[in-house]
Amino acid sequence: DAKTTQPTSMDCAEGRAANLPCNHSTISGNEYVYWYRQIHSQGPQYIIHGLKNNETNEMASLIITEDRKSSTLILPHATLRDTAVYYCIALTNNAGNMLTFGGGTRLMVKP
């Protein structure tokens, strides 16, 4: 699975959009980009995933560049409860592949 690179930490003002970047320059054609988040002392929570088209759900939007070498997770109106560590993971939907969590981005939403 491709390695992903994320900033260690980011701040965002409450009510503003939080844009979390992820680089995955070695991603292969059949690897999806998954985003999870982990609020302190809880299990990770699935947010969204995509292959090449932009995706949106009730939690967030995922923008994937045309060359698929990077992506951005957008939380349109961040709240204090969005403070968490956000993980970007590249993964093929094939048997034998594991979800591997790196360090992620620690997002701090401030009032």
Place this chain on the structure above:
Amino acid sequence: DGGITQSPKYLFRKEGQNVTLSCEQNLNHDAMYWYRQDPGQGLRLIYYSQIVNDFQKGDIAEGYSVSREKKESFPLTVTSAQKNPTAFYLCASSIAQGTGYTFGSGTRLTVV
């Protein structure tokens, strides 16, 4: 509601004792996983199971054991051979390997 349940939430044990962490899911998922998380770190895979009566070692299996006698259950035993067992343990399940995971709320194990 379907979900994955880990118990207990907090667990204290004396050094040298084996301890078993429970993980139960009613999502009808075939695959189940155990991860360990240390403070400020990412998740590391301990063991995983694709189907009943089958499981594989992950990256840090030494000092741990698992069983998968039922589809719904994947208990993890932390043995006395694990040199530094104090950590946050997370169980997850998925329909099949490679698809989105559902995580439990975790068990925080402290060995004194």
